[in-house]
Amino acid sequence: MSISWNDDLSVNVQKIDEQHKELINKINELFDACKEGKGGTAINDIVKFLEKYVVFHFSTEEQYMQVYNYPDIETHRKEHKYFLETFNKIKEDHLSKNEMLLATFKLNDLLIKWLINHIRKTDKAIGDFLRNIKT
Ligand SMILES: [Fe+2]
Incomplete structure (x- = not known):
């Protein structure tokens, strides 16, 4: 299953939208690689890219929240933390054991x-907050 970008996913912050598009492209690459039955190398490479890019992307969002004193920063950070923990667990439990299908x-x-x-929910709230303080 692949994802396509549409305006419904825009958070109205150009830099964040661009990074989300990049993430979605890579996620689609991952699914294509799986569909085409590519070996572990292709999948491992995409996962390596994704884990670095996700950290970079989360820190971009967190910087915006810090700079503009966003009130829900802690809740948002917790969601990011949950993602990274779950992602790492899948890597440890399955990718490291070459269980590609399960991973x-x-x-x-x-x-x-x-x-x-x-x-749709958490990131959009940053965009809405920024729009309100800028107008
Ligand atoms: Fe986020």
Whole structure:
């Protein structure tokens, strides 16, 4: 299952939107690699990229929240922490043991359900907050 970008996912902060698009592209690459039955190397490479990029992306959002004294920063940070812990657990439990099918299934679930939900609710709230203080 792949994800396509649409305006419904925009948080109205250009830099964050661009990073979300980059994430979605990589997630789609991961699913394509699995669908095409590519070996562990392709999947491991994409996962390596994703884990670095996600950390970079979360820190971008957290910087925005800090700079503008966003009130819900702690709740937002907790969601990021949950994602990283779950992501690492899948790596440890399955990828490290070469259980590609199980790893992909669980990553699929986390990336699509968590990310889309998080963008739609939690990240959008940053955009709404910034719009309100700037107008
Ligand atoms: Fe976020």
